[in-house]
Amino acid sequence: MSEPAPAAARPTEEEPRRDDERTEQSDEQPTETPSTPTTGADAAIAALTAAGVEHVFGVQGGAIMPVYDALAEAEAAPTHVTMAHEQAAAHAADAYGQVTGEPGVCMATSGPGATNLVTGIADADMDSDPVVALTGQVPTAFLGNDAFQETDTLGVTRPITKQNYVAGEADAVGPSVGEAVELAGAGRPGPTLVDLPKDATTAETTGDEAPEAELPEYYEAPEFAEESAVDAAADALARAERPLVLAGGGVVKAEASEELRAFVEAFDVPVVTTMPGIGAVPEDDDRCLSFAGMHGTGAANMAVSHTDCLFAIGTRFDDRLTGGVETFAPEAEVIHADIDAAEISKNVEADYPLVGDAAAVVEQVHEAFAERAADATERYADWREQCHEWEEQYPMTYAAPDEEPLKPQFVVEAADAATPDDAIVTTGVGQHQMWAAQYWTYRDPRCWVSSHGLGTMGYGLPAAIGAKVAAPDREVVCFEGDGSFMMTLQELSVAARENLDVTVIVLNNEAIGMVRQWQDAFFEGRHTASEYGWMPEFEPIAEAFGAKGFTLEGYDDVADTLEAAFAHDGPSVVDAQIDPGENVYPMVPSGGDNSGFALSEGQL
Amino acid sequence: MSRERTGGEFADRDTDRDGLQGPGPDERERPSGRRSKEGVRVDPEAEASHPARRTTISALVKHEPGVLAEVAGLVSRRRFDIDSLTVGPTTNPETARMTLTIEEPEPGVRQVEKQLEKLVPVISVRELGRDAVRRELAVLKVHDDDPAAVEAVAEMFDARTLDAEPGTVTVEVTGSSAEVDRAIEAFQRFGVRELTRTGTAALARGNEWTTDAEEERYERQPVDAAATDSASATEGAEAHTDDD
Numbered sequence: 092m093s094e095p096a097p098a099a100a101r102p103t104e105e106e107p108r109r110d111d112e113r114t115e116q117s118d119e120q121p122t123e124t125p126s127t128p129t130t131g132a133d134a135a136i137a138a139l140t141a142a143g144v145e146h147v148f149g150v151q152g153g154a155i156m157p158v159y160d161a162l163a164e165a166e167a168a169p170t171h172v173t174m175a176h177e178q179a180a181a182h183a184a185d186a187y188g189q190v191t192g193e194p195g196v197c198m199a200t201s202g203p204g205a206t207n208l209v210t211g212i213a214d215a216d217m218d219s220d221p222v223v224a225l226t227g228q229v230p231t232a233f234l235g236n237d238a239f240q241e242t243d244t245l246g247v248t249r250p251i252t253k254q255n256y257v258a259g260e261a262d263a264v265g266p267s268v269g270e271a272v273e274l275a276g277a278g279r280p281g282p283t284l285v286d287l288p289k290d291a292t293t294a295e296t297t298g299d300e301a302p303e304a305e306l307p308e309y310y311e312a313p314e315f316a317e318e319s320a321v322d323a324a325a326d327a328l329a330r331a332e333r334p335l336v337l338a339g340g341g342v343v344k345a346e347a348s349e350e351l352r353a354f355v356e357a358f359d360v361p362v363v364t365t366m367p368g369i370g371a372v373p374e375d376d377d378r379c380l381s382f383a384g385m386h387g388t389g390a391a392n393m394a395v396s397h398t399d400c401l402f403a404i405g406t407r408f409d410d411r412l413t414g415g416v417e418t419f420a421p422e423a424e425v426i427h428a429d430i431d432a433a434e435i436s437k438n439v440e441a442d443y444p445l446v447g448d449a450a451a452v453v454e455q456v457h458e459a460f461a462e463r464a465a466d467a468t469e470r471y472a473d474w475r476e477q478c479h480e481w482e483e484q485y486p487m488t489y490a491a492p493d494e495e496p497l498k499p500q501f502v503v504e505a506a507d508a509a510t511p512d513d514a515i516v517t518t519g520v521g522q523h524q525m526w527a528a529q530y531w532t533y534r535d536p537r538c539w540v541s542s543h544g545l546g547t548m549g550y551g552l553p554a555a556i557g558a559k560v561a562a563p564d565r566e567v568v569c570f571e572g573d574g575s576f577m578m579t580l581q582e583l584s585v586a587a588r589e590n591l592d593v594t595v596i597v598l599n600n601e602a603i604g605m606v607r608q609w610q611d612a613f614f615e616g617r618h619t620a621s622e623y624g625w626m627p628e629f630e631p632i633a634e635a636f637g638a639k640g641f642t643l644e645g646y647d648d649v650a651d652t653l654e655a656a657f658a659h660d661g662p663s664v665v666d667a668q669i670d671p672g673e674n675v676y677p678m679v680p681s682g683g684d685n686s687g688f689a690l691s692e693g694q695l
Numbered sequence: 696m697s698r699e700r701t702g703g704e705f706a707d708r709d710t711d712r713d714g715l716q717g718p719g720p721d722e723r724e725r726p727s728g729r730r731s732k733e734g735v736r737v738d739p740e741a742e743a744s745h746p747a748r749r750t751t752i753s754a755l756v757k758h759e760p761g762v763l764a765e766v767a768g769l770v771s772r773r774r775f776d777i778d779s780l781t782v783g784p785t786t787n788p789e790t791a792r793m794t795l796t797i798e799e800p801e802p803g804v805r806q807v808e809k810q811l812e813k814l815v816p817v818i819s820v821r822e823l824g825r826d827a828v829r830r831e832l833a834v835l836k837v838h839d840d841d842p843a844a845v846e847a848v849a850e851m852f853d854a855r856t857l858d859a860e861p862g863t864v865t866v867e868v869t870g871s872s873a874e875v876d877r878a879i880e881a882f883q884r885f886g887v888r889e890l891t892r893t894g895t896a897a898l899a900r901g902n903e904w905t906t907d908a909e910e911e912r913y914e915r916q917p918v919d920a921a922a923t924d925s926a927s928a929t930e931g932a933e934a935h936t937d938d939d
């Protein structure tokens with residue numbers, strides 16, 4: 092533990108707050124006036140409140156104590172959810188941000204608290220999720236001296252934040268926090284961080300009020316793409332014989348789903364998504380071929396490989412999507428719409444760059460294309476037919492269940508069937524994540540919450556907590572691998588304490604299965620450090636944490652067990668003991684050609 | 696409360712069971728097009744890479760702590776091929792100018808610009824034309840065994856003598872990067888004891904503004920000689936031409 096805050100941290104009864112003083116002086120002041128922040132810590136909370144932040148996820152500690160104290164003292168303040176580990180606080184905030192579309196906020200103390208946040212911040216950065224991290228810091232006088240619990244948080248997080256700040260004095264705290272919240276959600280979302288030296292949070296502010304939160308002076312987020320560029324893109328679509336829409340996570344973040352659905356329906360264009368884009372268009376729509384990439388569907392990957400005009404929206408062309416860029420959509424003219432100009436032509440050259448907000452740009456293209464699309468939809472008929480053929484040729488199936496062992500795909504499908512359409516799915520990282528992506532049918536945006544760019548094992552449970560706090564009325568299902576679950580299962584204590592009704596389904600193959608799959612394919616089956624010779628049982632672990640535990644071994648029990656787990660009011664854990672030999676297919680070997688996806692190990 | 700497994704149980708995977716239906720990779724229609732490794736669609740028969748070119752990029756940035764670290768971090772993380780990076784104050788105390796000399800293929804040059812532009816404290820970025828005014832500075836300490844010859848070389852390259860003591864002469868050379876290279880090469884014959892040189896500082900030629908924001912900046916903030924003095928360098932590697 093660090094030293095507790097010096098006595099000066101908070102004005103005492105004898106030292107009335109500045110705002111009280113002022114109220115006495117001015118008779119005109121209405122009595123309901125929100126109390127004016129007096130310390131930097133008060134200003135931090137006031138800034139969060141002013142920005143409409145309702146929940147904060149975090150862990151206490153010496154350097155952040157004044158901020159926590161202000162949280163307790165403030166009349167209107169966000170509700171704090173105490174997490175067991177700071178990494179989980181960041182993931183919970185990240186999922187909260189994904190589900191609500193508003194920045195999720197996490198807090199940690201200096202040093203180890205801040206470094207524990209790093210994985211979660213990096214995760215949010217890779218997935219462009221709006222997260223605000225507030226970190227305690229040693230007093231400014233100690234900065235740079237390797238003081239107790241000092242870390243160069245700014246230096247450590249600079250490459251993984253959209254912007255970070257140090258609020259070096261009390262008056263800087265409010266504006267920095269306000270700007271950090273604004274910036275996290277603006278344009279292309281991303282994580283921001285404010286480092287709060289303890290003296291800045293304990294000192295009194297001289298400002299009168301919580302200032303209006305503002306974006307940084309030169310920050311611009313374009314809305315509409317240039318008209319001439321839109322016309323050129325619409326011309327390209329009109330020329331195309333085999334157009335394909337590729338919906339990335341940006342479609343979800345920009346709330347552009349409706350516009351995109353309207354576009355796809357109006358012109359009957361086949362559509363695929365990226366993994367983060369899952370749910371941007373309903374997967375049960377006839378035109379949707381599901382997601383493309385390493386473990387995407389055969390039809391999606393064939394379509395990507397054969398399209399002559401790819402209309403990509405809000406994607407950064409990650410290598411898990413493209414495989415080797417040399418073979419990615421090799422015959423396509425690329426129309427790329429993105430709010431971040433730096434994403435255009437970063438990995439895949441855009442023939443028609445459209446910089447702007449996804450919703451606005453899709454509408455622009457829709458309008459421009461409508462003028463040119465007289466015969467387009469008929470012209471695409473053969474192409475649509477071809478896409479459907481691919482769907483029939485490459486169905487997402489798995490070997491029919493015998494009695495045992497349980498097929499993970501079956502468990503995913505059963506859970507999907509047992510939950511409402513608007514259920515939220517979160518996952519860890521590994522094979523289970525891919526099965527949850529492949530075998531659950533997503534119909535809406537913001538239902539699929541996973542760690543894509545960073546691929547963080549252990550993301551699922553803290554994300555489920557964040558999602559449930561964000562959407563208490565929706566069913567939240569978390570798929571975890573046994574390996575992933577072990578990384579953050581201490582957060583069950585939080586779910587139990589807060590009585591969060593989340594259901595964790597552990598697809599337990601007693602191995603870090605995705606690694607083992609690669610070892611089978613590329614390391615001659617040498618299972619180095621990928622199999623657990625001994626695993627604790629998750630049912631009693633769940634019970635020990637105060638959650639309800641279940642073990643699932645056979646097909647006959649699946650429906651009943653899942654029903655009981657979903658019915659339980661509070662957190663539950665289903666230890667689904669799946670076929671340890673099951674692997675994820677289709678699979679495009681990394682750096683490979685999307686149309687060369689393997690359907691089994693023998694084809695790799 | 697544990698389950699034990701023997702190693703063998705894992706290994707016996709029935710590979711017939713896994714996998715999906717459908718024609719295998721070899722039976723599928725494959726596209727014949729191709730992209731370069733930079734992601735540009737290319738003629739399948741043609742050479743598929745872009746040659747690198749050397750160019751200068753100017754960035755007007757907010758004059759605040761951390762900007763240099765941010766830009767330097769960006770350049771190294773994204774592995775741009777950078778020759779030099781200089782930074783120094785401008786006449787406006789709120790801004791500083793960075794000059795980057797890079798060697799990248801065309802898509803890389805565009806990426807450097809856009810990635811820089813994306814940084815929150817970066818105000819405006821532009822690639823400078825070939826005719827931009829570019830200067831570099833080198834200070835070198837040469838053995839003075841033959842002062843007359845050193846003097847002659849110095850004259851040839853318009854070098855200024857900053858210090859002369861028994862044993863060494865210290866000279867200053869400014870010019871384009873190539874000119875500075877040639878001067879150092881020429882002094883090499885006396886033996887260069889020590890050398891320090893800066894990166895390139897550059898401005899657009901003539902009436903052209905160096906970056907888009909310049910005009911606006913000057914309208915907002917009239918040039919104020921006093922401000923120039925009070926503006927300290929952003930941090931670290933500033934290109935100072937102290938000539939006393």
Ligand SMILES: Cc1ncc(C[n+]2csc(CCOP(=O)(O)OP(=O)(O)O)c2C)c(N)n1
Nearest residue numbers: 521522523546548572573574575603604605
């Ligand atoms: C924090 C972290 N460490 C290591 C990895 C590398 N990794 C990727 S998938 C995987 C296996 C995951 O195993 P498990 O959670 O049991 O899921 P399964 O693949 O068995 O479904 C590993 C180790 C990772 N993604 N994240």
